[in-house]
Amino acid sequence: MDIIRIIFSILLPPLGVFLQVGLGLHFWINILLTLFGYFPGVIHAIYIIAKK
Numbered sequence: 731m732d733i734i735r736i737i738f739s740i741l742l743p744p745l746g747v748f749l750q751v752g753l754g755l756h757f758w759i760n761i762l763l764t765l766f767g768y769f770p771g772v773i774h775a776i777y778i779i780a781k782k
Contacts, residue, residue, distance in 0.1 A: 744771070747775050
């Protein structure tokens with residue numbers, strides 16, 4: 731299941747984080763990072779998925 735989340739994180743970073751943690755703080759942080767730049771959002775999303 732983590733492979734699917736990582737694929738979603740590459741395509742749309744907040745979706746991967748949402749699938750991992752739901753509508754928590756990390757989801758909103760990831761939306762902000764994705765708005766500031768695509769790559770910070772991807773890095774944060776993969777970090778969140780790999781951490782759990």
